Amino acid sequence: MADHLVTGSEEALSGPGRATGPGLHARVRVPGRLDAEVTAAGGSVVAVIGPNGAGKSTLLGALAGTTAMAGEVEVGGRSWTAPPLAVRHRRVGLVFQDQSLFPHLSALENVAFGLRARGRARTPARARAQEWLDRLGVGELAARRPRQLSGGQAQRVAIARALATEPELLLLDEPFSGLDVGVATALRIELARHLADFAGVALLVTHHALDALTLADEVLVLDGGRVAQTGTPRDVAAHPLTDHVARLVGLNVVVDADTNRSFPPSAVTVSLRAPEGSARNRWRASVLSVVPHGDAVRLLARTDGAQELIADVTPEAAVELGLDPGREVWLTVKETSVRTYPRTASMRP
Numbered sequence: 001m002a003d004h005l006v007t008g009s010e011e012a013l014s015g016p017g018r019a020t021g022p023g024l025h026a027r028v029r030v031p032g033r034l035d036a037e038v039t040a041a042g043g044s045v046v047a048v049i050g051p052n053g054a055g056k057s058t059l060l061g062a063l064a065g066t067t068a069m070a071g072e073v074e075v076g077g078r079s080w081t082a083p084p085l086a087v088r089h090r091r092v093g094l095v096f097q098d099q100s101l102f103p104h105l106s107a108l109e110n111v112a113f114g115l116r117a118r119g120r121a122r123t124p125a126r127a128r129a130q131e132w133l134d135r136l137g138v139g140e141l142a143a144r145r146p147r148q149l150s151g152g153q154a155q156r157v158a159i160a161r162a163l164a165t166e167p168e169l170l171l172l173d174e175p176f177s178g179l180d181v182g183v184a185t186a187l188r189i190e191l192a193r194h195l196a197d198f199a200g201v202a203l204l205v206t207h208h209a210l211d212a213l214t215l216a217d218e219v220l221v222l223d224g225g226r227v228a229q230t231g232t233p234r235d236v237a238a239h240p241l242t243d244h245v246a247r248l249v250g251l252n253v254v255v256d257a258d259t260n261r262s263f264p265p266s267a268v269t270v271s272l273r274a275p276e277g278s279a280r281n282r283w284r285a286s287v288l289s290v291v292p293h294g295d296a297v298r299l300l301a302r303t304d305g306a307q308e309l310i311a312d313v314t315p316e317a318a319v320e321l322g323l324d325p326g327r328e329v330w331l332t333v334k335e336t337s338v339r340t341y342p343r344t345a346s347m348r349p
């Protein structure tokens with residue numbers, strides 16, 4: 001049975017400033033790679049997160065029609081799979097990490113290309129393309145070829161190209177990776193503005209908690225080709241069900257029978273001697289890495305039970321305790337810092 005995801009909540013539909021348009025319902029099966037169901041309301045932004053190989057790109061490829069799948073895809077109440085709709089007839093806008101702009105075309109021609117393919121005459125297509133480049137802040141670069149653009153500029157052109165055709169589905173596969181932090185931040189803010197006006201469904205594959213928290217209305221967590229969790233960014237960040245998401249949002253999660261127990265790294269005490277307290281809240285562990293983290297030092301350690309936990313300690317404590325990789329330590333957390341929640345696959349009914 002496919003895992004089930006319901007995204008695009010009532011709040012997403014009525015949320016401030018969100019345009020609404022065609023929604024998405026898909027049940028996607030790609031043997032050995034993905035078995036998932038996605039429902040998202042028009043105007044919603046769904047962050048797709050999960051570890052490497054989880055099936056994120058496979059999901060986007062199946063929706064775009066470039067990856068063969070079984071199941072169904074329905075956009076705006078119209079089936080794209082029965083009968084199969086050719087890739088070029090799917091109203092999809094794609095933005096990838098490596099931009100995928102045509103190298104022999106100028107920025108303007110790249111954006112106009114999609115419009116021309118949809119039957120617009122040359123002059124209006126070029127005028128519209130220029131408008132979109134202007135909106136993305138790269139209007140003055142219209143005549144440049146992709147190789148004459150910086151990574152951030154090229155990604156702006158790619159976003160302009162994707163949005164210019166007014167797609168029903170916008171698929172963004174790690175659009176900020178490979179960009180400098182400052183450039184990525186500026187582009188994230190810019191994209192948030194355009195997504196607010198976007199009436200279709202946007203799926204954003206990302207490895208960054210910040211993207212999910214700032215851009216998305218809903219989060220879909222994939223793991224091993226299955227839907228591991230769905231919910232609002234706030235739900236998922238507060239109650240991560242997978243180690244991957246726990247790491248992404250900077251929390252420790254330990255499993256205890258039918259419950260997850262989560263706690264922040266700042267709540268973990270590190271000592272060299274076995275501390276008092278319940279076995280539930282203390283672990284013997286070996287230090288794996290020690291890195292600066294803001295004003296603190298972040299320690300990653302593996303417990304005797306092979307669980308990886310993170311702890312933040314002061315730089316003084318790190319020196320005093322000799323916290324180098326390989327060091328055997330005890331980790332303790334106070335019960336009052338632990339949040340307990342069920343190990344269910346969805347936070348929503």
Ligand SMILES: Nc1ncnc2c1ncn2[C@@H]1O[C@H](COP(=O)(O)OP(=O)(O)OP(=O)(O)O)[C@@H](O)[C@H]1O
Pocket residue numbers: 032033050051052053054055056057058059
């Ligand atoms: N063209 C392909 N043919 C067969 N299997 C593939 C193909 N592309 C990916 N896979 C496999 O499908 C599974 C899902 O891969 P996918 O690329 O969708 O994961 P992902 O979540 O996007 O990962 P990443 O974060 O590393 O990009 C993996 O096991 C992968 O090895």
